[in-house]
Amino acid sequence: MRIDIISVVPKLMESFFAHSILKRGQEAGHVEVVLHDLRDYSLSKQRQVDDYAFGGGAGMVMSIEPIARCIRHLQSERSYDEIIYMTPDGDTFNQQTANYLSLQGNLLFLCGHYKGVDQRVRDMFVTKEISIGDYVLSGGELAAAVCADAIIRLIPGVLNDETSALTDSFQDNLLAPPVYTRPAEFEGIAVPEVLLSGHEAKINEWRFEQSVERTRNKRPDLFKKTGL
Known part of the structure; x- marks a missing residue:
């Protein structure tokens, strides 16, 4: 381009x-x-x-x-x-x-x-x-x-991980879910266990549920467009 x-x-x-x-x-x-x-x-x-x-x-x-x-x-x-x-x-x-x-x-x-x-x-x-x-x-x-x-950033090859752009907020009228990195616990607050489980299907389900809930609460106007 x-x-x-x-x-x-x-x-x-x-x-x-x-x-x-x-x-x-x-x-x-x-x-x-x-x-x-x-x-x-x-x-x-x-x-x-x-x-x-x-x-x-x-x-x-x-x-x-x-x-x-x-x-x-x-x-x-x-x-x-x-x-x-x-x-x-x-x-x-x-x-x-x-x-x-x-x-x-x-x-x-x-x-x-x-x-x-x-x-x-x-x-x-x-x-x-x-x-x-x-x-x-x-x-x-x-x-x-x-x-x-x-x-x-959407052009193939620009991002190191091309799937990253596909999971951004607004791609499917949903906001992105919460994200975490190390350490797994900080001042008594732990990362959700499912993200440490290694179970891809359960992780994807959790992320979708979080996206839906976050959109419903923060952007009800967008949530209406999802048809969920």
């Missing part, structure tokens, strides 16, 4: 992709993440990429010209399965969306900034609009990084 990200502050994102699982996934050749500075596509001496909104009002709007120039340049080099605009009024990102996007070959993320992008950008180029929650950030960079992390 290749992920391209267009931003007015690409350096803000460099560190995020240079460590841990995301770094290893790139070094192993499972994914390529390329950051693009939108200002490189501005024709003004000041590298300006925004302007005042027609009709007045507070805040600046990202101009269509540098964005169109950047997207068309990238499209001349490859075809994108989705061109994604990170925006508070997009569809709320969830595990099912991450699963779908992880199966694609080329993704392009456009990070909003200021008061957002000229609507014509959304009409002409964007194929998917995503939000990570009902709140507003200074820009779409953190949101794009969150989505990229959730997507990349």
Whole structure:
């Protein structure tokens, strides 16, 4: 997979992709993440990429010209399965969306900034609009990084144990069960005996029961979707 990200502050994102699982996934050749500075596509001496909104009002709007120039340049080099605009009024990102996007070959993320992008950008180029929650950030960079992390870890080979992603919370509308590691007892609190039994069927049954109970208590909205 290749992920391209267009931003007015690409350096803000460099560190995020240079460590841990995301770094290893790139070094192993499972994914390529390329950051693009939108200002490189501005024709003004000041590298300006925004302007005042027609009709007045507070805040600046990202101009269509540098964005169109950047997207068309990238499209001349490859075809994108989705061109994604990170925006508070997009569809709320969830595990099912991450699963779908992880199966694609080329993704392009456009990070909003200021008061957002000229609507014509959304009409002409964007194929998917995503939000990570009902709140507003200074820009779409953190949101794009969150989505990229959730997507990349699902790509085969990125995680050391590929089954790990399949047992994450939300994969089946259930929250993950409690997990434990050594020591088996700490300050009088012991790990549930079933996890030390070595009996795989009983362990799986316990984990499922714990997932159901945890979801029922913490996320009744999700529990309704399980049909249990």
